[in-house]
Amino acid sequence: MTDFNRRKLVQAIGAAATIGPFAVGSPRAQAHKGDIVIGAAQPITGVFAFAGAAMNNGLGDFVEWKNANGGVAGHKLRYVAEDSGFKVDQAAAIFKKIMASEKPSFFYCDGTPCVKAVAQDAIASGHVMTTSTSLAASVADPVRMPQHFVPSPTYPRLHEILMEHIARTSQGAATKPKIAYVYADTEFGRDGIPGGKARAEKLGLPIVAEIVTKQSGVDVTTEVAQLRRARPDIVIFQGYILAPMPEFVRQMREAGLNPQIMGTAWGLDKPAYDALAALGVRLTGVSAYRYGHEDAPMINAMRNHAAKARPEMKHISPFYISSWLCGMAFAEIAERCIKANKPLTLPNMKAALESMKDWDTGGVTGLLVDLSSHQIPSGRMYSYDPDKKLMEPAGSWIKV
Numbered sequence: 001m002t003d004f005n006r007r008k009l010v011q012a013i014g015a016a017a018t019i020g021p022f023a024v025g026s027p028r029a030q031a032h033k034g035d036i037v038i039g040a041a042q043p044i045t046g047v048f049a050f051a052g053a054a055m056n057n058g059l060g061d062f063v064e065w066k067n068a069n070g071g072v073a074g075h076k077l078r079y080v081a082e083d084s085g086f087k088v089d090q091a092a093a094i095f096k097k098i099m100a101s102e103k104p105s106f107f108y109c110d111g112t113p114c115v116k117a118v119a120q121d122a123i124a125s126g127h128v129m130t131t132s133t134s135l136a137a138s139v140a141d142p143v144r145m146p147q148h149f150v151p152s153p154t155y156p157r158l159h160e161i162l163m164e165h166i167a168r169t170s171q172g173a174a175t176k177p178k179i180a181y182v183y184a185d186t187e188f189g190r191d192g193i194p195g196g197k198a199r200a201e202k203l204g205l206p207i208v209a210e211i212v213t214k215q216s217g218v219d220v221t222t223e224v225a226q227l228r229r230a231r232p233d234i235v236i237f238q239g240y241i242l243a244p245m246p247e248f249v250r251q252m253r254e255a256g257l258n259p260q261i262m263g264t265a266w267g268l269d270k271p272a273y274d275a276l277a278a279l280g281v282r283l284t285g286v287s288a289y290r291y292g293h294e295d296a297p298m299i300n301a302m303r304n305h306a307a308k309a310r311p312e313m314k315h316i317s318p319f320y321i322s323s324w325l326c327g328m329a330f331a332e333i334a335e336r337c338i339k340a341n342k343p344l345t346l347p348n349m350k351a352a353l354e355s356m357k358d359w360d361t362g363g364v365t366g367l368l369v370d371l372s373s374h375q376i377p378s379g380r381m382y383s384y385d386p387d388k389k390l391m392e393p394a395g396s397w398i399k400v
Contacts, residue, residue, distance in 0.1 A: 031337065031338045031340075031341045031342060031343060032075065032105070032334070032337070032338055032343060032344045034075070035075060035076045035077065035078040036072055036075050036076070036077050036078070036105055036106075036330075036331075036334050036344070037077075037078050037079075037080060037102045037103065037104040037105060037106070038059065038063065038077060038078070038079050038080070038104060038105070038106045038107070038108065038327065038330055039080050039081070039094075039095070039098035039099070039102060039104035039106070039107040039108070039128075040056070040059060040079070040080070040081035040082075040107065040108035040109075041081070041082060041084040041090070041091035041094040041095060041107075041108070041109060041110050041114055042055055042056040042059075042081050042082070042083060042084060042108070042110055043055075043083070043084050043085060043086035043110045043111070044056055044083040044084075044085075045083055045085050046084075046085035046086040046087065047086055048086045048110070048111070050241075050271075051133065051241075051266070051317075051319045052083075052084075052086065052110065052319075054317045054319035054320040054323070055108075055110075055133060055319045055320070055322070055323040056081055056323070057306075057310065057313070057320055057323075058319065058320035058321065058322065058323035058324040058327075059079060059081070059108055059323040059324065059326060059327050060079050060081070061302075061305055061306060061309055061310070061320075061324065062323070062324040062327030062328065062331075063077045063078070063079040063327060064305070064309065065301065065302075065305045066327065066331055072331045072334050072335050072338065073334070073335050073338040073339055074338075075334070075338065077327075077330075077331065078102075080098055080102050080104065081108075082094045082097075082098070084110045084114065086110055086111065088113040088114055088117050091109065091110050091113075091114040091117065091118075092114065092117045092118055095107060095109075095114070095117075095118040095121070095122075096121065099121070099125060099128065103127065104128055105127060105128060105129070105330075105334060105344040105349070106128065106129050106130070106131075106330040106333075106334075107122065107128050107129075107130045108130070108131060108132065108323065108326060109130055109131070109132035109134070110132065110133070111132060111133060111134050112132070112134040112136045112138075112139060112187055112188075114132065115130060115132050115134055115136075115139045115145075115148060116138075116139070118130065119145060119147065119148070122147045122148075122346075123146065123147050123346070125346070126345055126346045126347075127344060127345055127346060128147065128346065129147050129148070129149070129330070129333065129346065129349045129350070129353070130147055130148045131148065131149050131150070131151055131326045131329065131330075132148075132150075133266075133319065133322060133323075134150065135150055135152050135153070135154050135155050135158070135191075135265060136150075136154065136155065136187055136191050137154040137155060137156050137191055137192075137195075138191075140154050140373070140374050140375040141374070142350075142354070142373065142374045145374070146346065146350050147346055147350070148374065149329065149353055149371060149374040149375065150374060150375040150376070151288075151322055151325050151326050151329065151376060152265065152288035152289075152322065152375065152376055152379075153288055153375060153376060153377055153378065153379050153400070154191070154192070154375050155188075155191040155192030155195070155238070155264070155265075156191065156192045156194065156195025156196070157192075157195065157375070157377055157379075157400050158192055158264040158265055158286050158288070158379055159192040159193065159195050159196025159199065159236075159238070159264065160195055160196065160199040160400045161286045161378075161379045161381075161398045161400055162196060162236065162262060162264060162285070162286045162381075163196055163199040163200045163203055163205060164199065164203070164398050164400065165286065165381045165394075165395050165398065166179070166200075166203075166205060166234065167203040167204075167205060168395070169395070170205075176204055176205050176206055177205070177232075177233035177234050177260075178206050178208045178230070178231065178232045178233045178234070179200065179205055179206065179207050179208065179232055179233070179234045179235075179236060180207070180208055180209035180210070180211065180227055180230055180232035180234070180235045180236070180259070181193055181196070181197075181207060181209070181210045181211065181236050181238070182211045182213065182223065182227075182235055182236070182237050182238075182248065183211075183212060183213075183237070183238040183239045184212075184213060184214070184215045184238070184239030184240055185212050185213065185214060185215070185239075186215055186239055188238075188239045188266075189212070189215070189238050189239020189240075190212075190239070192238055192264065193210075193238065196236070199400075208230040208231075208232055209226055209227060209230035209232060211223045211226055211227070213244065215239070215240075216243060216244070218243075218244045218247075220244050220247050220248050220251055221251065223248070224248065224251040224252055224255055224257075225255075227248075227252060227255075227257060227259075228252075228255045228256070228257060231257065232257075232259050233259055233260065234259055234260045234261075234262055235248070235252075235259045235260070235261055235262070236262045236263065236264075237261065237262070237263045237267055238263065238264060238267065239267075240263075240267055240272075241266060241267060241269065241271065241272065242271045242272050242275055245261070245263075245267075245272060245275070245276065246275045246276060246279060249261065249276060249279050249281055250279065253279070260282075260284060261276060261281050261282075261283055261284065262283075262284050262285050263283065263284075263285040264285050264286050264287075265285075265286070265287065265288060265318070266318065266319070267285065268283065268285045268287055268318065268382065268391060269317050269318055269319070270315050270317065273384045273391060274389075276384070277384055277386060277389070281384075282383055282384040282385075282386065283383070283384045283391075284381065284382070284383040284384070284394060285381070285382060286379045286380065286381055286382075286398075287318065287379060287380060287381075287382050287391070288318075288322070288365065288376060288378075288379050289318060289321045289322065289325065289364050289365060290321075290363060290364060290365070290366065290380075291316075291318075291321075291382070291390065291391050292315070292316025292317070292320070292321060293316075293390055294363075296362065296363025296364065297362040297363050298328070298361060298362025298363055298364050299321075299362075299363055299364060301362070302316065302320075302321070302324055303316060306320075321364065324364075325361060325364050325365075328361060328362075328364070329353075329356075329359075329371070332352075332356060332359060333349050333352045333353050333356075334349075336352040336355065336356075337349060337352050340352075353371055353372075353374070354371070354372045354374075355372075356369065356370070356371040356372070357370045357371075357372050358370070359371060365378060365397075366378070366380055366397035367397050367399060377399055377400055378397055378398065378399040378400075379397070379398060380393060380395060380396070380397045380398065381393070381394040381395035381398075382394055
């Protein structure tokens with residue numbers, strides 16, 4: 001597809017969606033027939049297998065749960081997934097294969113590179129919407145990426161929420177807490193930092209150090225020396241699931257530093273909070289979702305289904321919750337189209353997505369969800385509770 005044709009198609013989708021939530025497509029067109037297919041390229045093996053298995057289970061389990069509870073407006077969901085190994089060429093090949101054989105209405109990508117690699121083909125097809133674990137700001141773009149939505153605040157917004165929490169909890173203090181950023185030299189690491197710094201400046205919060213590392217295999221001695229000179233009250237990690245956070249904490253303790261440790265989203269899962277708890281640290285950070293042990297209608301349904309379907313699974317990770325929520329969004333988009341007697345074309349599905357301005361997730365998120373901007377602009381602070389050995393709420397839900 002040429003850039004010119006792609007621009008024309010994107011403009012047409014955008015123009016159609018502005019007419020009204022469901023005023024797109026032919027008035028004689030029939031709503032969807034048969035199963036509603038969800039395709040996926042999941043990183044079940046490879047460097048992100050620990051997350052990919054949870055993502056695959058979460059989306060697959062939602063499909064089972066939804067079908068057992070009546071499906072979508074009389075239609076069954078069908079889930080078709082293959083292992084991408086978190087390799088972009090393999091993920092793109094899976095997308096093309098499933099698009100050709102299954103004609104899915106929805107597709108789950110394994111990360112930012114996959115989302116970008118398949119974007120033009122997804123738009124050109126005119127019949128598929130995509131989502132992913134990616135929280136990159138670049139893929140939450142209703143104009144350039146009309147086929148895609150982010151099931152969370154983007155990384156910049158997560159960091160804005162973090163700064164808002166720090167500002168609120170430090171009100172009345174004699175001095176503002178000094179903040180250091182430590183992040184990986186990847187899109188996962190870098191993406192949210194400018195947004196966080198801009199919000200910190202607006203709130204008068206001082207950023208006293210900014211340290212960039214490799215994703216893994218890091219000797220942090222030099223970086224800890226920088227932190228020793230800056231003496232931050234708070235260290236925010238971004239772009240890591242676990243390592244090198246424990247090593248940073250160990251060396252900071254040896255250097256006489258004991259700052260509060262904070263993070264966001266994927267850096268707040270059990271491997272991180274358990275490892276840091278073993279060092280006496282109460283990890284704190286902003287999550288887009290409630291945790292799997294909390295009490296909310298859909299969280300309870302998720303936990304009950306998992307207990308029966310996967311009795312060996314003792315922990316419901318944020319990756320599982322996120323992909324389950326993506327399935328919920330897919331189902332809601334399809335249901336809105338079908339009930340309006342609109343076929344599952346991209347313009348119709350985009351309009352349905354953007355009509356979800358007060359969507360009730362059953363408590364997966366604490367506020368009603370507004371997906372009109374192709375992302376969820378709210379999150380909540382959590383902090384590790386050493387007695388319960390779980391992450392517990394540390395503030396109210398914040399929308400930015």
